[in-house]
Structure formats: structure tokens, C-alpha cells
Amino acid sequence: MLEIQAGAPAKHLQSGRTPGFLAQTLQRARTAAVPYKIGDVLVGDDPFNGRREGTVVVKNGRSIGICTSDRVYFYDYRQLRRPD
Template sequence: MGTDNYAQDLSRMGEPVSIRDVLGRALGRMARAFSPQCPYRVGDTVIGDDPFSGRREGVVVWRDRRSVGVKTTYGVFFYDHRLVRLLD
């Protein structure tokens, strides 16, 4: 009656992989490992100090490799992670 049984899709197993693809994936992982990363986590209380949007205190609600979104009483502001520091 019900089709609750699932089977793994084996259509890609056994396909040949080129050396170019393997090296490309490995070099991509290495480049990401050495690229700058944001040290803040979602939920951290921080101060963002930017000459254009000013100094704002808030909580990190979004983070990327190089930037953070800080939620303040005035809205969400996005800062480069180098312009943000933890609240004392």
C-alpha cells in the first residue's frame, strides 16, 4: 500500500573520475582552509565599528566567511569581520 521503502541511487557508483576533477576538489578545499574566516558565532554579543554605518552594539545573527550580520535595535547591519569585536 505505502511506498515507505527507499533504495540508494547507485547510478553514479562505478563511474570513472578524472584526475582533473579530483585535483580540482582537493585544491578548492585547500584554498578554503587558508582563506580568512570569521571568528564570531551566531549569538555572540559584539560591537561593530564602521566609519560609514557607525558604531553599533548587537547580536550576531548571520555570518559568512568574511562578514557578519549584527542585529541591533535599529535593524540588521552587515560588517566585515575585521571591524567587529566582542563586547566586554
């Protein structure tokens, strides 16, 4: 029987490579490959935020923060495009 001491850190009970590999694969699948970098100039078009042009200042998962002259607006990366 497994005995866990009080105050001792819990150890990972699963052994082998499969759980770690599966966890890494799922993490990569959940994380979107956002094609924009901080400093890129983009145009965002959203019915709630409106159409804004600005520079990327924040990348948080799928959310991108665009800094205009007065504020930072957050868009989903799929609502952004490069200006013409």
C-alpha cells in the same frame, strides 16, 4: 578521442588526488575563520555604518550581521570586537 553524449552529464576528466586536495586547500584558504558565533554580543565600528552594539544574527563568509534594536547592520568580521 573523447565522445560526449548529448544530454549526458559531463564527467570530471582529471583523475587522482591532487586536484581534489588542491581545491579543498584553496577553499579553506579563501574562507576566513570567523571567531564569532551566532548569538554573540559584539560592537562594530565602521566609518560608513557607524558604531553599533548588537547580537550576531547572520554569518555570511567574512560578513557578519549585527542586529540592533531596530535594524541589522553588516560588518566585516575584522571591524568587530567584544564589548568591554
